[in-house]
Amino acid sequence: LHRTPLLIAGPETALDFLDRMNMQYRWRGPRIGSASAIKMIRSVMIKGMEALAAECLLSARRAGVLQDVLDSLQASDPATDWAAKAAYNTERMMQHGLRRAAEMREVAKTVEGLGLPADLARATVAWQQRIGDLGLHEREGDLMQRLAMIEEALCLSAISAT
Known part of the structure; x- marks a missing residue:
């Protein structure tokens, strides 16, 4: 170690x-402090991309255009395997969303401490927390299966909240 x-x-x-x-x-x-600053500020991008992927692809799935959105992303940036990256991102949120949300709360304070608004960091907290709260810890499955699990759990949590 x-x-x-x-x-x-x-x-x-x-x-x-x-x-x-x-x-x-x-x-x-x-x-x-510079090593900590690198780690914290890098998280705006890494954890933010996870949150963006979740919102984008869950919305695309709900609208019935998931494959079209993935195809469009692939055409826009052919160097990235968007389906594989999104599968990885959703798995990370499912496994570590609660810890990532806590980290992003500290990242937001760091960004604000630098005199900048932390709007995206705070939105990332919301998505990381939301998916972490679902208690999904599946490591298996492809992107479509993971999105289905997340969407089903989101719907069930919305029903139980009413």
Whole structure:
């Protein structure tokens, strides 16, 4: 486990120790907090793309145009396997949505602390929380199966809330 990649920042004094321990790290410079800032700000994009994919593809499924939307995304960006990426994103939200929502609450505070609005980070919290709250932890299944599970669970949770 000592080979788990680390992103670190701060005084160089620890680097010799990390080297002797054969640890796998990337040092981002002497400024304390910059490694944390990288991790937090990166989450706006990574967790945000998961949330965008969920909203987009669940809406497309509900409208009966899921394959058309996937085909359009594929045509717009052929270098990305959109179905595979979306399957991965939904699996991550199903497995880790609650933890990701908590992280994104802290990310929103970080963005606001930088003097910027955190609208997308807060919307990401909502989707990550919503899917995490469903308690779906399936690792198996393709995109279509995962979207069906999420949509069914969303509908059931809406019914039980009334």
